[in-house]
Amino acid sequence: MSSELVGQHGIGSVYASIDGAFRTNQVIEKWLASGQGKGIFTAAPTPVKCAGAPLKMTFTTLSRLEESGRREHFDVEYMSPGTDLFSQPWVNEFVKQRFDEQAVKRRHNYRLSAIDPQAKQAEFTFVGPESEFTSHHELREAEFRREGLPTVITDYDFIHVVPPMSAHDFIKNSALIAQDGPFRGEWLDVDIYTMQHNRYPDVFGIGDVIGAPINKTAASVKAQAPVVEENLLAVMQGKLPPARHTGYTSCPMITGIGKAMLVEFGYEDNFAFMPSFPFIDPKDESWVTWVMKDRMLQPAYYAVLEGQA
Ligand SMILES: Cc1cc2nc3c(=O)[nH]c(=O)nc-3n(C[C@H](O)[C@H](O)[C@H](O)COP(=O)(O)OP(=O)(O)OC[C@H]3O[C@@H](n4cnc5c(N)ncnc54)[C@H](O)[C@@H]3O)c2cc1C
Known part of the structure; x- marks a missing residue:
């Protein structure tokens, strides 16, 4: 898929570029204004930049759908290429449960393999949990050969595309x-x-x-x-x-507009939490963490780039 499609035919992707993120918002607004339809949120079968970003896109859009007062007129599906939605186990279970509560249909072991923008249809390849593939590389090679991998084609009104990533x-x-x-x-x-x-x-x-x-x-x-x-x-x-690097990573997980959890974890003890602030519980959704993400992180990242933090 060409990233030029982002912003057209109901296709969004927060990953394409800053302009692409802007156009993604416009596509979501158009979908909201139509008052109904099906939104598909995807994830990539590879490690991605900010593993929480595909989930944050889903949660913020859900907030907007609920805010519209017509939530029951919209179908929302989350297509996950594996059995998990996030690498940190507690957060993984939390997100699964929250999606279920918010009527998001979770479908596991499906990876986006093709898109027909004119028809607004997406093709997903089913990769069973018993898959013998040990790496994305092997799976991709098999996919190119189209060997024995079942596919499904589904309509959408909005789709959020998360591209596979590599070096x-x-x-x-x-x-x-x-x-x-x-x-x-x-x-x-x-x-x-x-x-x-x-x-x-x-x-x-x-x-x-x-x-x-x-x-x-x-x-x-x-x-x-x-x-x-x-x-x-x-x-x-x-x-x-x-x-030695501890594996420290941080994801301000937005769980809705106006609330977020500060998820910090590392390699040890099956990706155990590594909280930086004693007053912020990683398991708590809070407005404080939302404000931190919304207002404070960008200047913090710039300070890092300039060697000031
Ligand atoms: C939507 C989104 C949300 C995110 N949210 C967060 C967050 O909340 N918190 C957080 O900590 N991180 C977040 N990240 C992740 C963060 O942006 C990255 O982890 C970080 O930028 C990695 O830095 P890097 O220098 O390794 O790679 P990059 O920032 O990708 O830099 C690589 C650079 O190499 C350049 N390049 C590529 N090819 C060549 C070439 N041939 N020659 C020269 N240059 C080349 C690229 O243009 C790019 O500028 C997010 C990322 C995305 C996309």
């Missing part, structure tokens, strides 16, 4: 790419704790490009930077890398 081509086409395991052919092959390349010890990785089970957030980049710096200096002096 940039110049990494994928280099020896630095992961050669096996779940990140094979898609992400940079680093030790997720030391950030050192698994095969080229003088190479380090940071940010979304690395193959890691969680972490594609700016909050992770901020936590990884000092680890990379310390380990790089040590390796240059012939020492072993002393610093």
